[in-house]
Amino acid sequence: MTETVLxxxxxxxxxPVPFLDLQAQTDEILHELRDxxxxxxxxxxxxxxxxxxxxxxxxxxxxxxxxxxGVGNGTDALEIAFAAVGLGQGDEVIVPANTFFATAEAVLxxxxxxxxxxxxxxxxxxxxxxxxxxxxxxxxxxxxHLYGQMAPVARLRExxxxxxxxxxxxxQSQGASRDGFRSGGAGDVAATSFYPGKNLxxxxxxxxxxxxxxDVAQRARRLRNHGGIxxxxxxxxxxxxxxxxxxxxxxxVKLTRLDAWNAQRSxxxxxxxxxxxxxxxxxPEVVAPRELPGAAHVWHLYxxxxxxxPAVSEALAAAGIGHGIHYPAPxxxxxxxxxxxxxxxxxxxxxAHADRILSLPMFPGITPAQQERVVSTLRSAVTGRxxxxxxxx
Numbered sequence: 001m002t003e004t005v006l007x008x009x010x011x012x013x014x015x016p017v018p019f020l021d022l023q024a025q026t027d028e029i030l031h032e033l034r035d036x037x038x039x040x041x042x043x044x045x046x047x048x049x050x051x052x053x054x055x056x057x058x059x060x061x062x063x064x065x066x067x068x069x070g071v072g073n074g075t076d077a078l079e080i081a082f083a084a085v086g087l088g089q090g091d092e093v094i095v096p097a098n099t100f101f102a103t104a105e106a107v108l109x110x111x112x113x114x115x116x117x118x119x120x121x122x123x124x125x126x127x128x129x130x131x132x133x134x135x136x137x138x139x140x141x142x143x144x145h146l147y148g149q150m151a152p153v154a155r156l157r158e159x160x161x162x163x164x165x166x167x168x169x170x171x172q173s174q175g176a177s178r179d180g181f182r183s184g185g186a187g188d189v190a191a192t193s194f195y196p197g198k199n200l201x202x203x204x205x206x207x208x209x210x211x212x213x214x215d216v217a218q219r220a221r222r223l224r225n226h227g228g229i230x231x232x233x234x235x236x237x238x239x240x241x242x243x244x245x246x247x248x249x250x251x252x253v254k255l256t257r258l259d260a261w262n263a264q265r266s267x268x269x270x271x272x273x274x275x276x277x278x279x280x281x282x283x284p285e286v287v288a289p290r291e292l293p294g295a296a297h298v299w300h301l302y303x304x305x306x307x308x309x310p311a312v313s314e315a316l317a318a319a320g321i322g323h324g325i326h327y328p329a330p331x332x333x334x335x336x337x338x339x340x341x342x343x344x345x346x347x348x349x350x351x352a353h354a355d356r357i358l359s360l361p362m363f364p365g366i367t368p369a370q371q372e373r374v375v376s377t378l379r380s381a382v383t384g385r386x387x388x389x390x391x392x393x
Contacts (some may be wrong), residue, residue: 004321006392013105013126015320015373016320016321016322017320017321017322017361017370017373017374018043018097018252018322018361019322019323019324019359019361019366020197020273020322020361020362020363021363021366022196022201022363023376023391024310024364024365025201025254025257025261026203026367028303029250029254029257029381030256030341032277033249033250033253036051036234036249036253037235037249038246039051039249039369039391040246040249040348045245045314045366046244046245047244048225048242048243049244049248050243050246051246051249051252052070052242052243052248054248054252055243055248055249055251055252056068056070056084056208056248056256056338058172058252058255059208059210059255060210060367061253061376062175062182062255062258063170063174063182063183063184063185063190063210064181064182064184064185065184065185065188065190065210065211065212066211066212066217067208067210067211067213067214067217067220067379068171068184068208068209068218069208069209069210069217069220069221069224070206070207070208070224070242070243070248071205071206071207071208071209071224071241071242072206072207072224072240072241072242072244072245073181073193073205073206073207073241074102074171074191074192074193074194074195074205074207075102075105075106075207076207076224076239076241076385077191077192077193077207077208077209078102078103078106078169078191079106079110079169079239080191080209080212080220080223080224080239080241081167081189081190081191081209081220082110082112082140082167083110083219083223084209084211084216084217084219084223085140085165085167085188085189087107087110087112087165088110088111088112089111089112089138090112090113091112091113091137091138091139091140092111092112092113092115092136092137092139093112093114093115093134093137093138093139093140093141093142093257094115094116094117094125094127094133094134094138094140094141095107095116095117095141095142095144095213095331096115096116096117096118096119096124096142096146096151096350097116097117097118097330097331097332097346097347097350097351097356098146098327098330098331098350098353099144099146099169099327099331100121100171100326100327100349101327101331101334101336102369103142103144103169103276103331104116104331104332104337105336107142108337110377112139112140112277112352114134114331114332114340115138115185116331116332116342116346116347116348116350117129117130117133117328117347118348118350118354119146119347119349119350120349121349122149122289122290122292123146123149123289123303123353124144124145124146124149124150124152124343125141125142125143125144125151125152125156126150126204126363127152127156127158128159129347130159130160131155131159131160134159134160134294135357138160138164139164139165140164140165140166140167141156141160141164141165141166141167142167142168143156143166143167143168143169143186143187144169144302145162145168145169145170145172145173145176145183146172147172147176147225147289147300147301147302147303147326148172148173148176148199148265148297148298148299148300148301149173149176149291149295149297149298150176150178150179150181150183150186150244150294150295151175151178152163152172152178152179153166153168153178153179153181153186153187153340153374154178154179154180154181158198164191166186166187166188166264167187167190167306167364167379168184168186168187168189168190168210169186169190169191170183170184170190170191170192170210171191171193171195171198171207172191172193172198172199172300172301173192173199173200173298174192174198174200174298174301175199175200175258175259175262175296175298176260176295176296176297176298177295177296178292178294178295178296179294179295180267182188183298184210184217185210185212188211188213188216189209189211189213189216189220189339190209190210191208191209191210191349192205192207192208192210193206193207194206194207194208194243194247194251196298199258199261199265199300200251200254200255200258201254201297202242202244202247202250202251202254203246203247203250204247204249205247206243206244206247206251207243208216208243209224219236220234222235222238223236223238223239223315224232224238224239224240224241224242225238225240226238226239226240226282227243228268229351231314236250237344242379261364262298262299263297264364264365265298265300265362265363266297266298266299268299268362268364268366268371269289269291269297269299269302269366270304270358271290271373272288272302272360272371272375273290273373275371275375276288276374276375278377279376279379280379280382283379283382283383285305285306285307285374285382286306286307286378286382287304287306288304289302289303290303295307299362300362301324301326301359301362302359302360302361302362303326303357303358303359303360303369304354304358304360305356305357306356306358306378307356307382308382309355309356309357310357311381312358312378313325313358313383313384314353315380315381316374316377316378316379319373319377320391321361321373321374321377322361323358323359323360323361324358324359325357325358325359326359327357328356329354330346330351330354330356331351331386332347333347333351334348336370352367360378361374
């Protein structure tokens with residue numbers, strides 16, 4: 001006779017906790033959007049209108065760069081940034097193994113050679129591992145400011161030297177800083193995303209290339225608009241990727257609130273830290289994230305490391321608690337990169353993190369009660385104290 005344990009589905013939760021709640025931000029700014037949107041509608045400046053110029057100037061100043069070039073989305077920003085600095089065939093580009101696929105994808109699409117490197121215990125590119133992967137063909141290293149914390153840009157610059165380009169993937173870090181630099185203003189060129197869920201998100205897709213090099217900015221502006229410098233004058237083979245004027249108006253309004261919203265995220269992160277320390281003081285396998293010395297983390301995501309993630313994820317879902325995994329597989333172990341020949345062991349820490357990382361709900365306006373419920377459910381799931389009525393057959 002076989003013994004089978006059947007679990008009873010839990011009753012629907014009355015107070016689910018969303019992984020992300022954008023409605024409060026939208027409600028806060030809606031009244032301020034009427035005038036700029038009406039202006040766009042009155043003038044019909046729908047493509048590269050004056051609102052785009054305005055936002056580009058504001059965002060460049062905010063980020064500590066001389067130029068910001070608005071484009072259609074964050075992936076296009078990466079590809080245009082790579083093209084603007086001339087990356088291509090024969091160039092090796094080092095990227096962290098734990099990042100969204102777009103980082104690696106942009107390297108491959110520009111024709112360069114992808115070189116995955118390992119990350120540290122804070123999920124950021126490890127300068128020591130980068131140093132071991134630099135060759136005579138290394139042309140660039142991509143510092144991904146993951147989860148809202150900047151990579152060690154100053155140390156990476158020391159490691160790779162002045163002849164290797166430092167590219168920032170700043171899609172998750174608007175407003176972050178480290179080593180005296182703001183996100184987007186530390187490298188030779190940077191790319192960011194304004195996807196709605198970002199700290200600075202539009203009402204649709206959007207992105208930007210940031211740089212303090214005039215020639216790089218000029219080329220990025222051409223590349224986003226079919227390589228053109230005027231009507232029917234094309235100097236480069238570019239693409240069609242222009243920040244929508246209506247989205248630029250949204251972003252200008254949101255930019256005035258970004259620091260306040262980031263402060264709310266920081267307060268929520270501190271609250272999570274205290275709750276997790278209390279709940280898991282006797283469970284050292286659960287690791288909370290930290291803000292590094294000399295850095296200002298903007299907590300785009302709040303990522304813990306937990307044992308038995310499938311069971312924990314199932315328990316959170318059953319309790320109506322939104323969560324995510326960023327990211328379930330390192331870029332070198334994805335099917336899309338299998339042809340490159342990388343295997344397990346290429347980036348051991350990134351591979352170990354991928355099995356344990358879990359993103360908890362994080363957004364401006366998350367309440368203490370919501371966070372307490374998240375941590376309480378997480379504690380029950382990890383320690384096995386969550387009741388599971390069973391039927392023995």
